[in-house]
Amino acid sequence: MDEIKLKALQDKYGNATGDVVFDPTFKVVAEKLFKEDGNRTLPYSGIPTFMDLPHMDMERGEDFAGLDIAVVGVPMDLGVTNRPGARFGPRAVRGIERVGPYNHALKIIPDAACKIADVGDVPFRSRFNLEHCIEDIEAHFRKFTEAGARTLAIGGDHSISHPILRAIAAQHGPVALFHIDAHCDTAGETDGAKFHHGGPFRHAILEGLIDPDRSMQIGIRGSAEFLWELSYEAGMTVIHAEEFEERGVPSVVEQARALIGDVPIYVTFDVDGLDPAFAPGTGTPEIGGLTPREAQALLRGLAGLNVIGGDMVEVAPQYDATTNTVQVGAQMAFEILCLMALQFETGD
Ligand code: MN
Numbered sequence: 373m374d375e376i377k378l379k380a381l382q383d384k385y386g387n388a389t390g391d392v393v394f395d396p397t398f399k400v401v402a403e404k405l406f407k408e409d410g411n412r413t414l415p416y417s418g419i420p421t422f423m424d425l426p427h428m429d430m431e432r433g434e435d436f437a438g439l440d441i442a443v444v445g446v447p448m449d450l451g452v453t454n455r456p457g458a459r460f461g462p463r464a465v466r467g468i469e470r471v472g473p474y475n476h477a478l479k480i481i482p483d484a485a486c487k488i489a490d491v492g493d494v495p496f497r498s499r500f501n502l503e504h505c506i507e508d509i510e511a512h513f514r515k516f517t518e519a520g521a522r523t524l525a526i527g528g529d530h531s532i533s534h535p536i537l538r539a540i541a542a543q544h545g546p547v548a549l550f551h552i553d554a555h556c557d558t559a560g561e562t563d564g565a566k567f568h569h570g571g572p573f574r575h576a577i578l579e580g581l582i583d584p585d586r587s588m589q590i591g592i593r594g595s596a597e598f599l600w601e602l603s604y605e606a607g608m609t610v611i612h613a614e615e616f617e618e619r620g621v622p623s624v625v626e627q628a629r630a631l632i633g634d635v636p637i638y639v640t641f642d643v644d645g646l647d648p649a650f651a652p653g654t655g656t657p658e659i660g661g662l663t664p665r666e667a668q669a670l671l672r673g674l675a676g677l678n679v680i681g682g683d684m685v686e687v688a689p690q691y692d693a694t695t696n697t698v699q700v701g702a703q704m705a706f707e708i709l710c711l712m713a714l715q716f717e718t719g720d
């Protein structure tokens with residue numbers, strides 16, 4: 373290094389403490405993470421909210437007017453076909469300390485771009501009745517969609533997506549679905565239950581909540597394949613894990629962007645879309661899935677499109693010995709949040 377350059381760096385950084393950051397974007401991050409005394413906020417301390425977002429207390433009737441994005445916990449897993457436990461997902465995800473606030477790939481700090489709050493969990497009438505829970509979820513999400521806020525749901529099992537889509541479609545009409553999962557979740561009534569986690573998108577198609585011709589399901593695999601005929605017949609673009617491996621991220625992103633265009637999109641992320649090597653903590657694991665890096669790249673590939681809502685579901689922490697599943701789940705929820713927040717940054 374030449375001496376003039378070295379001297380300049382010494383002058384600028386030689387005595388600067390860690391909270392002195394010069395780059396304008398990084399400075400905003402530093403201001404969030406450093407306290408006035410120059411010490412960093414402890415990421416593992418205090419009452420947890422998702423990404424340490426401000427908590428807005430719906431139970432106490434706190435006014436959410438002006439809220440751009442509501443992060444909503446949906447601790448409900450009455451719809452599972454195999455291992456239970458996703459009801460513990462929202463709490464576990466809120467406990468993850470090191471997600472955000474800055475997304476280095478999308479170059480955004482979501483809650484600097486718009487007003488976001490963790491609004492707590494859906495209040496359920498009953499812990500026993502799946503049909504009541506489905507109604508309660510729709511009613512709760514309508515409060516936000518009708519007020520013009522976008523929603524990011526943290527599940528819960530995948531059956532929650534159907535009532536959320538009802539609330540969203542009531543506001544926006546049929547939306548495009550961008551769906552990462554091992555399963556298409558378009559199966560019919562099973563064991564006398566209509567609203568289980570293997571069927572939310574059957575209802576979404578049949579009720580006209582999503583536009584199948586603009587919808588994509590990615591990472592599909594496993595022995596439940598025979599249940600997904602409605603996806604094909606309705607015109608969904610189904611990309612199996614094997615086809616994804618052959619084609620790679622850029623080709624799939626290009627196809628998704630062409631398919632979706634400027635239609636509002638709902639992004640739904642089932643953590644079992646990832647390989648169980650990365651995400652074992654889930655109810656219906658399927659070998660042969662995506663890597664977290666591929667899933668991140670897929671989500672980031674939607675940057676700039678009109679993402680009006682999303683969810684991250686099926687994290688069941690009790691099968692997650694390393695906490696890796698909840699870590700990766702929280703990260704994917706963050707990626708979806710960034711996609712939504714980008715709309716405010718470019719729209720203003
Ligand atoms: Mn699913």
Ligand code: MN
Nearest residue numbers: 554555642644
């Ligand atoms: Mn699944």
